[in-house]
Amino acid sequence: MTLDRRSLIRTAALAAAVPALGALPSGRARAQAGTTLKIGVLTDMSGTYRDISGPTSVACVRQAVQDFGSHGFNVEVLTGDHQNKPDVGSNIARQWFDRDGVDVVVDVPTSSVGLAIAGVAREKNKVCLNSTSATSDLTGSACTPNTIHVTYDTYMLARSTGGAMVKAGGDTWFFITADYAFGHALERDTTRFVQAAGGRVVGSVKHPFPGTTDFSSFLVQAQASRAKVIGLANAGVDTVNAVKQAAEFGVTRRGTKIAVLLMFINDVHGLGLRTAQGLVCTETFYWDLNDRTRAFTSRVKDKLNNNYPAMSSAGNYASVLHYLKVAAEMGADKAKVSGAETVSRMKAMPTDDDVFGQGRIREDGRWVHPAYLFEVKKPEESKGPWDYYKLLQTTAADEAFRPLSEGGCPLVRG
Amino acid sequence: MASGSVTSPSGVPATAAAGHSMSILGYSGPQLAALAVLLALIAVGPFVLYPVFLMKLLCFALFACAFNLLIGYVGLLSFGHAAYFGMGSYIAGYCAKQLGLTPEISILAGTLVATLLGVAFGWLAIRRQGIYFAMITMGLAQMVYFFCVQAPFTGGEDGIQAIPRGRLFGIFDLAPDMHMYWLTAAVFLIGFFLVHRIVHSPFGQVMKAIRENEPRAVSLGYRADDYKLLAFVLSTALAGLAGATKSLVFGIATLTDVYWAMSGEVVLMTLLGGLGTIFGPVVGAAVIITMENYLAEFGAWVTVIQGVIFCLAVLLFRRGIVGEIGRFLKVQL
Numbered sequence: 001m002t003l004d005r006r007s008l009i010r011t012a013a014l015a016a017a018v019p020a021l022g023a024l025p026s027g028r029a030r031a032q033a034g035t036t037l038k039i040g041v042l043t044d045m046s047g048t049y050r051d052i053s054g055p056t057s058v059a060c061v062r063q064a065v066q067d068f069g070s071h072g073f074n075v076e077v078l079t080g081d082h083q084n085k086p087d088v089g090s091n092i093a094r095q096w097f098d099r100d101g102v103d104v105v106v107d108v109p110t111s112s113v114g115l116a117i118a119g120v121a122r123e124k125n126k127v128c129l130n131s132t133s134a135t136s137d138l139t140g141s142a143c144t145p146n147t148i149h150v151t152y153d154t155y156m157l158a159r160s161t162g163g164a165m166v167k168a169g170g171d172t173w174f175f176i177t178a179d180y181a182f183g184h185a186l187e188r189d190t191t192r193f194v195q196a197a198g199g200r201v202v203g204s205v206k207h208p209f210p211g212t213t214d215f216s217s218f219l220v221q222a223q224a225s226r227a228k229v230i231g232l233a234n235a236g237v238d239t240v241n242a243v244k245q246a247a248e249f250g251v252t253r254r255g256t257k258i259a260v261l262l263m264f265i266n267d268v269h270g271l272g273l274r275t276a277q278g279l280v281c282t283e284t285f286y287w288d289l290n291d292r293t294r295a296f297t298s299r300v301k302d303k304l305n306n307n308y309p310a311m312s313s314a315g316n317y318a319s320v321l322h323y324l325k326v327a328a329e330m331g332a333d334k335a336k337v338s339g340a341e342t343v344s345r346m347k348a349m350p351t352d353d354d355v356f357g358q359g360r361i362r363e364d365g366r367w368v369h370p371a372y373l374f375e376v377k378k379p380e381e382s383k384g385p386w387d388y389y390k391l392l393q394t395t396a397a398d399e400a401f402r403p404l405s406e407g408g409c410p411l412v413r414g
Numbered sequence: 415m416a417s418g419s420v421t422s423p424s425g426v427p428a429t430a431a432a433g434h435s436m437s438i439l440g441y442s443g444p445q446l447a448a449l450a451v452l453l454a455l456i457a458v459g460p461f462v463l464y465p466v467f468l469m470k471l472l473c474f475a476l477f478a479c480a481f482n483l484l485i486g487y488v489g490l491l492s493f494g495h496a497a498y499f500g501m502g503s504y505i506a507g508y509c510a511k512q513l514g515l516t517p518e519i520s521i522l523a524g525t526l527v528a529t530l531l532g533v534a535f536g537w538l539a540i541r542r543q544g545i546y547f548a549m550i551t552m553g554l555a556q557m558v559y560f561f562c563v564q565a566p567f568t569g570g571e572d573g574i575q576a577i578p579r580g581r582l583f584g585i586f587d588l589a590p591d592m593h594m595y596w597l598t599a600a601v602f603l604i605g606f607f608l609v610h611r612i613v614h615s616p617f618g619q620v621m622k623a624i625r626e627n628e629p630r631a632v633s634l635g636y637r638a639d640d641y642k643l644l645a646f647v648l649s650t651a652l653a654g655l656a657g658a659t660k661s662l663v664f665g666i667a668t669l670t671d672v673y674w675a676m677s678g679e680v681v682l683m684t685l686l687g688g689l690g691t692i693f694g695p696v697v698g699a700a701v702i703i704t705m706e707n708y709l710a711e712f713g714a715w716v717t718v719i720q721g722v723i724f725c726l727a728v729l730l731f732r733r734g735i736v737g738e739i740g741r742f743l744k745v746q747l
Contacts, residue, residue: 116665
């Protein structure tokens with residue numbers, strides 16, 4: 001009986017602890033005078049995308065708020081972990097909009113969550129600034145007057161990596177493609193750009209998704225094709241596994257280039273230069289690109305817990321800064337009223353920030369800026385921490401993204 | 415294990431009401447009290463808490479009740495219930511969005527497809543027991559997952575997005591959250607009462623008899639496989655109903671719903687709440703969903719806290735929250 005009572009007390013203590021934990025965040029909201037703009041960073045704090053978004057994105061958003069300074073209104077930053085589940089993300093976003101008075105949701109990795117949140121933002125007439133979803137549907141068939149897509153999308157990756165790679169001499173390609181819609185789309189788009197630039201695709205092989213861990217047979221096929229470039233049309237763990245095994249096979253040492261269609265600097269860090277050397281990939285931001293990117297990185301670096309911003313997390317700095325500029329111009333009170341109005345003002349104002357430099361936002365919500373094709377350095381070429389990329393090619397802002405007329409965005413026709 | 419009354423496998427119609435003088439519709443006194451609390455919470459909830467959150471909670475509570483019907487009362491651990499939940503969600507989403515059907519038809523279509531899937535998979539799976547049963551259900555569920563990754567109508571990893579809630583019977587607009595809430599609450603209560611009715615029917619008594627001692631039930635003349643299959647199909651139908659409702663609540667149907675982690679989550683909910691109790695799955699679902707949503711700010715800690723709670727549940731209160739409360743109060747909840 002004593003045992004029972006003890007276990008019951010423990011149960012009670014636990015039960016008491018759970019609501020206490022839940023109550024913590026609300027204690028943070030302080031009453032302040034004047035209008036408060038609320039920015040919700042909806043991101044992946046615990047899963048696959050933690051390194052390319054998560055806490056780093058939150059730090060970049062806070063940096064933007066800090067750099068923007070005071071303009072007569074308060075800015076509050078909230079964070080939420082969507083755990084890569086669309087229903088969790090959708091629930092948090094709805095609650096933020098309906099109950100907590102959040103005006104803008106930023107970051108949002110994972111395409112399924114990104115699309116869901118864009119829909120919620122439209123329904124509630126708020127603002128969604130997506131930096132980390134890959135799907136080009138956000139500015140295509142699923143575009144809304146409330147969403148801006150920053151940083152990158154699958155079309156841009158295919159164009160930059162496919163087209164620029166051929167110009168740099170890699171004119172025969174072999175694809176290793178993840179066998180699902182995302183992989184197929186990436187392969188199809190890249191093939192088009194390779195062919196348009198005068199290159200040739202000599203073959204492709206599809207690997208099961210998810211859960212492929214052994215890429216050896218695919219790599220052997222790729223090598224046997226004698227293509228100059230092996231294109232990896234997959235993402236995340238699949239890419240990392242394929243790259244590791246390619247290194248074991250010594251693919252790049254024999255002069256074949258591996259073009260990774262979706263990779264971030266954090267993946268390179270995780271792989272290590274010994275394994276990743278010679279990989280070619282596209283990003284729209286690199287911390288060591290120019291004086292402005294270096295200045296931004298040095299400001300934010302100490303808040304990142306030994307991580308560096310990838311294009312995805314850095315894109316949030318640019319989007320939040322631009323949002324705050326527009327809010328200051330139109331008045332914070334008015335910015336709170338209509339998300340669509342705020343977004344259309346954001347499209348009207350040219351962008352200028354340390355991450356992307358000067359750019360603009362198109363009417364379909366696409367933020368256009370240059371895209372850069374990088375090659376990962378050899379270990380002996382790297383001079384310091386995170387000195388990983390050398391620039392191969394730059395695609396100009398106007399060419400990097402899908403032409404306005406091809407996206408099928410309903411906003412464009414009108 | 416069975417509620418207060420002495421059970422007879424043949425299950426005369428009066429069994430449910432005979433044992434307890436206080437029982438109404440098969441509910442004992444304490445169960446009635448708990449039911450009153452539950453109904454009160456459902457009625458008052460949306461005025462205090464966020465309705466969308468509560469709708470999600472109700473959908474998962476129904477899902478956990480469906481799962482509990484199988485593991486708690488037949489003793490079959492299915493590790494593939496996400497397949498039926500997810501299929502229900504995809505089909506309902508597809509019907510509402512692409513075919514433009516009304517919400518009630520969409521939900522029923524989702525439920526129907528999940529049921530048919532349950533018939534096929536159940537027919538295969540119930541031939542084995544224990545870990546083999548779990549593995550077969552999991553394997554079949556993974557096949558459904560791969561089907562959903564590849565099939566064009568599911569939208570692959572993007573899922574089906576922007577599913578309209580539509581108008582119930584073509585009349586009531588479900589777009590306002592409160593309207594959708596009452597529909598979800600009604601669906602949940604129908605499912606909840608159905609589970610209770612099944613458990614306390616003669617059929618339910620046989621189910622429990624099979625759980626306790628299958629060879630003996632067979633020797634008494636019951637076709638154990640038929641009972642197990644029917645219980646399996648009922649469970650999958652309710653799981654499909656929960657999934658279909660959820661897709662209309664959020665307007666999305668995605669791979670998360672069919673992923674094996676979802677099968678694990680429902681096991682966790684049921685264990686935490688209390689296996690083989692009527693109210694356990696509801697409480698378990700409430701705890702897990704609340705953690706998912708209200709601890710979202712703590713980021714990586716959500717999964718850690720879930721893990722710790724699961725360990726504590728297994729180590730300290732193995733009967734689950736409701737099971738332990740019931741034992742302490744010496745009542746069957």
